[in-house]
Amino acid sequence: MPVELTPSQALGLWHAVSLEQVRVDSRDLTLRQMAILLEIYLVPPPHTVRGLAARLGVTKPVITRALDTMGALGLxxxxxxxxxxxxxxxxxxxxxxxxxxxxxxxxxxxxxxx
Amino acid sequence: MPVELTPSQALGLWHAVSLEQVRVDSRDLTLRQMAILLEIYLVPPPHTVRGLAARLGVTKPVITRALDTMGALGLxxxxxxxxxxxxxxxxxxxxxxxxxxxxxxxxxxxxxxx
DNA sequence: GCCGTTCGTTACGCAAGCGTTTCCTTCGTT
DNA sequence: AACGAAGGAAACGCTTGCGTAACGAACGGC
Structure with missing residues (x-):
């Protein structure tokens, strides 16, 4: 089930969502944190630090820190x-x-x- | 021209894009910066600091700093x-x-x- | 039972963002 | 010309994320 978007729709969607999210949520996750969070929730477990690090192409401490932060937020x-x-x-x-x-x-x- | 998405498609799209963007781009803009950038490019000019601040619901220094950063990146x-x-x-x-x-x-x- | 390896965390110094406050320039009014 | 208000930037101390390197605990083969 592909989603067909025009360039205007693609950027417009990202624009509207970012704008609304900035206005609504003070937590302001970084793009990396968001990517990690979505990976955890959308991909079947189990998830490990090194697995996420490899998947995102970042180092392990990046994952550890993101988990610290999002853990503190209860996410x-x-x-x-x-x-x-x-x-x-x-x-x-x-x-x-x-x-x-x-x-x-x-x-x-x-x-x-x- | 609305874009109709299922919950799975909506999050899946955000997931895939975030993931790919993290892997590809070292610049790693914050959500706020991204919202500002899109606002500038998708909404008709002119754009001012106070205008953007009001639109995003943030203080003026936030905009100034974001423009400093993105200006240095040439964006x-x-x-x-x-x-x-x-x-x-x-x-x-x-x-x-x-x-x-x-x-x-x-x-x-x-x-x-x- | 050792010993090299793997896993995640911690430590370090540094860069960047934050909110608040202060400052400087410019404007508009009188 | 003087003065208050407005726009944006700079300063302040603080928090958070970064990359690199070092660390301790746990595993697995010998």
């Missing part, structure tokens, strides 16, 4: 892996799911307005 | 207004237009892949 959680106790498994949270749900609604609504 | 330019020399008019640049054009293509291509 994600971290749990040690009992199979291999070196690993940390990143968990979704109710609050994070809610956050993305609202964000998705924002995209949908701004898309309709185009 | 925007600032020119004194000769009619009222207190004002600064924000100008588009070729490089900025190119940047957004490529970004638009990215959105379109990721949309198709959904």
């Amino acid at each position: 994600v959680d971290r749990v040690r892996d009992d199979r291999d106790r070196r690993n940390v498994v990143i968990k979704r949270t109710v609050e994070g799911a809610l956050y993305l749900e609202k964000f998705g609604d924002l995209i949908i609504n701004q898309g309709r307005k185009l | 925007v330019d600032r020119v004194r207004d000769d009619r009222d020399r207190r004002n600064v008019v924000i100008k588009r640049t070729v490089e900025g237009a190119l940047y957004l054009e490529k970004f638009g293509d990215l959105i379109i291509n990721q949309g198709r892949k959904l």
Whole structure:
């Protein structure tokens, strides 16, 4: 089910969503943080630090820091892996799911307005 | 011409675009900066600092700083207004237009892949 | 049981963004 | 000419993210 957009629609959508998000949400996640968050919630688990780092093409500390920040915001959680106790498994949270749900609604609504 | 998206498509699109943008572009603009940039390029001029500040619901220094950063990247330019020399008019640049054009293509291509 | 390897975190110095406040120039009015 | 108001920038101290390098805990093969 592809989504066909004109250049004007593509940028217009991004514009409207960014604008509204800036106005509404003081949390102001970076693009990297957003990418990580969406990766965690849209791609089947399990998610690990090194896995995310490889996927985004960034270093591990970038992931650790992003998880620190988003963890403090309640958007994600971290749990040690009992199979291999070196690993940390990143968990979704109710609050994070809610956050993305609202964000998705924002995209949908701004898309309709185009 | 509305754009109708399912929740999965909306978040999926944002996900794919964010991910690709993180991997491709080291510049990593903040959401605020992106909103300002799109505002400048998609809304008819003239644009002023206070106008953008009011539009985004942020303080003037936020705009000044964002323009400093994006100006250094060549994405925007600032020119004194000769009619009222207190004002600064924000100008588009070729490089900025190119940047957004490529970004638009990215959105379109990721949309198709959904 | 060692020892090299892997995983995630922490430490370091640095750059960039933040909110608030202050400043400087310019305008418009008187 | 003087004065208050407006527009944008600069200054301040603070927070947060960065890249690199070092670290400790846990694993796995020998």
